[in-house]
Amino acid sequence: MHIDALLADLPASLEIPAAAVAAARSDDLVFVVLDDDPTGTQSVAGLPVLTRWAPEDLDWGLTQGAPAVYVLTNSRSLSEADAASRSREVVEVAIAAAARAGVRVSFVSRSDSTLRGHFPLETDVLSAAAAEHGGAAPHLTVLVPAFPDSGRITVDSVHYWVVDGEAIPVGETAFAGDATFGYRSSNLRDWVEEKTEGRIRRDDVAALTIDIIRSGPERVAGFLRELPAGTVVAVDVVDEHDMRCVALALHALEHEGMASLLRIGPPYLRxxxxxxxxxxxxxxxxxFANARGGLVVVGSHVPLTTAQLEALLADRPGTVTVELDVRALIDDRREAHLSAQADAVARAIASGTVIVHTSRELVTGRDGAESLDISRRVSAGLVELVARVLELAPPRFVIAKGGITSSDTASEALGIRRAMVVGPMLPGIVSLWQPQVGPAVGIPYVVFAGNVGTTESLALVVRTLAD
Incomplete structure (x- = not known):
């Protein structure tokens, strides 16, 4: 369906200033965002982000005076058991740190705008852990995957990916065929039933639709106030003002003592x-700390990333390019292959930017668990290469393309334990971090999701940093 036809009969968007939302939220409440890969920071600016959650890390994050702190759990790359354990750890440490800082915390589950991730596992765990440590479970679970900056919107509970003016139900896209987190449903109410294996029926999922949202925050608050405890709410979003309207309503309910657990795509936190x-x-x-070339690391295999890589190579035909063979990374050739390619990158980076990418063949396993293991091993190979390059010839900047790739590059290869999010490199997408501690201080780090932007986006970001 063309986007104009989809939106033609909707009520007019409201005009809600960001300042009105900022004024409505509680001053003593800090949102601790458990981000299942680092790409969730791409829509915000000026916020702390942690890749570790020791007490001293949360103490630092909660004393920066920011309304939110991102904690990079990287749980999308983990098994269900490990993802659950990690969420519990973060909640326990964050609540203790909040007591020391004299603030309250509310937990947010940030995941993929194309619905890939550990749901309902993570919201179930966060809800139970918050109740265990704080005394009361959230009244509602609010599902807002929309990412209008990158063409993901929700209308009448159906989540769409808008490409070249065509609104495609997300269940019909390549994202729904994900080897680990695949699904069939585009309607969020059906998706909840599918993902909970019928534990939550689609008719029990509340549909917070555009017509309600564009009637104003009081109408939204009234709608939500009447819902039974434990309800999952599927939220329509077409633009920023829709999200701000929902935010105003949720802040009003929070002041009344009705807390909500957010499961969101990147921009809703903003x-x-x-x-x-x-x-x-x-x-x-x-x-920048030095004048060497930069390092661009591409690990994601989604079709958009491959197109962006091709456009980057066309835009910079003289740039040294090094390919990591995926099959070599998962067999006994691994060490020799990594050693040779890392040395090649370190030599070339002395005189210019280097592009490193995995071979474009998508290697999958016999099931979701084996496919996830292959992804982790390939990502670990990229991480090892970047770590070796950092030791041999620290680059001017690092760009990491792909969710798992960017997470592991930040926390393992570059040792970024704490960073500040400077802001987006492109409108609403692609996050620039400045590391605050560790060996990468002075090396700007760009987190670039696999499934955002246009064909030219990667080339544009490289131009900004390299030219």
Whole structure:
């Protein structure tokens, strides 16, 4: 369906300033965002992000004066048991740190705007853990996967991916065929029933539709106030003002003692804390520690990433390019292959930017668990290569393309334990971090999701940093 036809009969969007939302939220409440890969920071600016959750890390994050702190759990790359354990750990440490800092915390589950991730596992665990440590489970679980900046919107509970003006139900896209987190349903109510294996029926999922949202925050609050405890709410979103309207309603309910657990795509947190849409970061705002070339690491295999890589190579035909053979990374050739390719990158980076990418063949296992294991082994190979390059010839900047790739590159290869999110490199997408501790201090780090932007987006970001 063409996007114009989909939106033609909707009520007019409201005009809600970000400042109104900021004024409505509680000053003593900090949102701790458990991000299942680092790409969730791409829509925000000026917020701390942690890749570790020791007490001293949460103490630092909660004393930065920010309304939210991101904790990179990387749980999308983990098994269900490990993902659950990690969520429990973060909740326990964060609640203790909040007591020391004299603030309250509310937990947010940030996941993929194309519905891939550990749901309902993570919201179930967070709800139970919050109740265990805080005394009361959240009244509602609010599902907001929309990412309008990148063409993901929800209308009449159906989640769409908009490409070239065509609104495609997300269940009909390649994302729904994910080897580990695949699904069939595009309607979020059906998707909840599918993912909970019938434990939550689609008719028990509340549909917070555009017509309600665009009637104003009081109407939204009234709708939500009447829902039974434990209800999952599927939220329609077409633009930023829809999200701000929902945020105003949720803040009003929070003041009444009705807490909600958010399961969201990247931009909703920005709307929820009342942050303006940040302008893209320009070259004059970026601090570099050295004059070597940069390092661009591409691990994602989604079709959009492959197209972006091809466009980057066409845009920079003279740039040294090093390929990591996926099959070599998962067999006995691994060490020799990594050693040779890392040495090649380190030599080339002395005089210019280097592009490293995995071979474009998608190697999968016999089931979701085996496919996830292959993904982890390939990502570990990329991480090892980046770590070796960092030791041999620290780059001017690092760009990591893909969810697991960018997470492991940040926490393992570059040793980024704490960072500040400077802002987006492109409107609403692609996050720039400045590491605050560790060996990568002074090396700007760009987190670039696999499934966002246009064909030219990667080339544009490289131009900003390299030219």
């Amino acid at each position: 709307a929820h804390i009342g942050q303006e849409i940040a302008a893209p970061v320009t070259a004059d705002r970026i601090e």
